[in-house]
Amino acid sequence: xxxxxxxxxxxxxxxxxxxxxxxTTEKISYSATGVVVIRANNxxxxxxxxxxxxxxxxxxxxxxxxxxxxKQGDVLYTNIGSQFGNxxxxxxxxxxxxxxxxxxxxxxxxxxAGFLTYLLNDPSTRSRIVGLNSSSTMPFxxxxxxxxxxxxxxxxxxxxxxxxxxxxxxxxxELNRRINETLEAMAQTLFKSWFVDFDPVRAKAEGRDLGLPxxxxxxxxxxxxxxELGEIPKGWATGAIEDLADVSSGKRPEVRYSEASAxxxxxxxxxxxxxxxxxxxxxxxxxxxxxxxxxxxVVFRITTPCWPSDNTLIVRPKNKTAFEYLFFELRQIxxxxxxxxxxxxxxTQTDLKAQPLVxxxxxxxxxxHAATGDLYRRVDExxxxxxxxxxxxxxxxxxxxxxxxxLGDPKRLVHDPAEKVGGE
Numbered sequence: 001x002x003x004x005x006x007x008x009x010x011x012x013x014x015x016x017x018x019x020x021x022x023x024t025t026e027k028i029s030y031s032a033t034g035v036v037v038i039r040a041n042n043x044x045x046x047x048x049x050x051x052x053x054x055x056x057x058x059x060x061x062x063x064x065x066x067x068x069x070x071k072q073g074d075v076l077y078t079n080i081g082s083q084f085g086n087x088x089x090x091x092x093x094x095x096x097x098x099x100x101x102x103x104x105x106x107x108x109x110x111x112x113a114g115f116l117t118y119l120l121n122d123p124s125t126r127s128r129i130v131g132l133n134s135s136s137t138m139p140f141x142x143x144x145x146x147x148x149x150x151x152x153x154x155x156x157x158x159x160x161x162x163x164x165x166x167x168x169x170x171x172x173x174e175l176n177r178r179i180n181e182t183l184e185a186m187a188q189t190l191f192k193s194w195f196v197d198f199d200p201v202r203a204k205a206e207g208r209d210l211g212l213p214x215x216x217x218x219x220x221x222x223x224x225x226x227x228e229l230g231e232i233p234k235g236w237a238t239g240a241i242e243d244l245a246d247v248s249s250g251k252r253p254e255v256r257y258s259e260a261s262a263x264x265x266x267x268x269x270x271x272x273x274x275x276x277x278x279x280x281x282x283x284x285x286x287x288x289x290x291x292x293x294x295x296x297x298v299v300f301r302i303t304t305p306c307w308p309s310d311n312t313l314i315v316r317p318k319n320k321t322a323f324e325y326l327f328f329e330l331r332q333i334x335x336x337x338x339x340x341x342x343x344x345x346x347x348t349q350t351d352l353k354a355q356p357l358v359x360x361x362x363x364x365x366x367x368x369h370a371a372t373g374d375l376y377r378r379v380d381e382x383x384x385x386x387x388x389x390x391x392x393x394x395x396x397x398x399x400x401x402x403x404x405x406x407l408g409d410p411k412r413l414v415h416d417p418a419e420k421v422g423g424e
Contacts, residue, residue: 114163
C-alpha cells in the first residue's frame with residue numbers, strides 16, 4: 001500500500017451517525033400522502049428509490065427529530081434487515097425522513113462523500129461488516145460497531161478522482177435508465193391510444209384529424225360495434241391469447257451456476273427475472289415470459305438467448321408483428337384472479353391461453369410493431385451498454401478502493417476524464 005494512504009476507522013470520516021426514526025417508540029404512523037419516508041428497501045448500491053415509498057403527514061414530520069431528516073451530501077447505509085449493506089449518497093433537495101433500518105452518515109472534511117459511498121458498497125467492505133452480525137433472526141450491525149470498522153483510504157484528491165471515475169459510469173447508467181423509461185412510456189402510450197381508448201376511431205368518427213400518416217389512418221374504421229368485450233372498432237374481432245401466440249412451460253436445466261462465467265453465461269429466467277446462469281440457451285429467439293409457479297404478474301420481453309425455468313410460462317407470438325401488442329396485452333391481465341394454487345401461486349397454460357383480447361387487423365399490428373419495435377430496439381441497445389458499464393464499474397471498484405489500481409494525476413483526472421488509470 002502506498003505511503004499516502006491512511007489507516008482510519010469509519011468514525012474518523014463522519015461528523016455524525018444515527019439511525020432513522022423508530023415508529024414504535026416515537027408513536028408514529030405512516031400515511032398515504034405527505035413527506036416521503038425512505039426505508040431500507042428503498043436503498044440499493046448508489047441509488048435511493050423515491051418512487052415506491054410510504055409517507056408521514058406534515059404534523060408527524062414536524063415532530064420527528066432533525067437527525068432523521070437527511071441533507072444533500074449525507075450517505076445512507078442499510079445496516080438492518082434483508083437489504084443489509086447498501087450505501088447511497090443523498091442528492092434530493094426536498095425534505096424526507098429515514099426509517100429505523102437506515103443509518104445516516106454525515107461525511108466530514110476527511111472524506112469525499114462519493115468515495116465513502118463506493119467504499120461502503122465495495123464487496124470486501126460489505127463482507128467485513130456483514131461478518132460482524134451476531135443476530136440469528138434479522139441481520140443487524142449497530143452504528144457503533146460500523147463506526148469502529150477500519151479502512152485504508154487515499155488523500156482527498158485521489159478520493160475525488162476515484163469517485164469521479166466510478167460516478168461517471170454510474171451517471172451514464174442512470175441516464176440510460178431514464179431514457180429507457182421515456183421510450184417505454186412512449187410505447188405504452190401508443191398502445192393505450194390505439195388499442196384501449198381507440199383514439200383514432202373516435203377522432204375519425206367525429207371528423208377530427210387523426211394526426212397519423214394516411215396509410216395508418218386508413219387502417220382505423222370510423223365507428224364502433226358491440227362485442228363480448230364491450231365496444232370495439234367496427235370490423236375488428238375478439239379472441240384469446242392463443243389466437244396470437246403459443247404458450248408453453250419452461251424447463252429445469254441440468255446444471256445452474258450462481259455467477260456467470262465463460263462456460264455458463266446464458267441467463268436462467270424465473271418469474272422474478274434472471275436467477276442464475278447455464279451453459280447453453282433453451283431458446284434463441286425473442287419471447288415473452290411470465291411466472292407459472294410462485295411469482296405471478298410480472299411480464300418480461302426477452303430478446304437475447306435464454307433458458308426459461310420450469311416455474312415460468314413462455315409466450316411465443318405466431319407472427320412476430322404481434323410481439324409488442326401481446327406484451328402490452330399480457331401486462332393488462334389480472335394474474336391474481338387466475339391463481340389456482342392453494343399453497344403457492346399457480347398459473348396454468350390453459351388459463352393464460354384463454355385470456356380474451358381484441359384482435360386488430362394484422363396490418364395495423366404490423367404498423368404498431370414497426371413503431372414500438374424501433375423504440376424497444378433502442379431500449380435493448382441501452383440495456384447492453386448499461387450492463388457493460390456496470391461490469392466495468394464492478395471490476396474497477398474493488399481495485400480502486402483497495403489501491404491495487406492507482407491514478408496517475410488525481411487532480412488532473414477530475415477535470416480530464418480521458419486520463420488513464422494505471423498500476424503503481
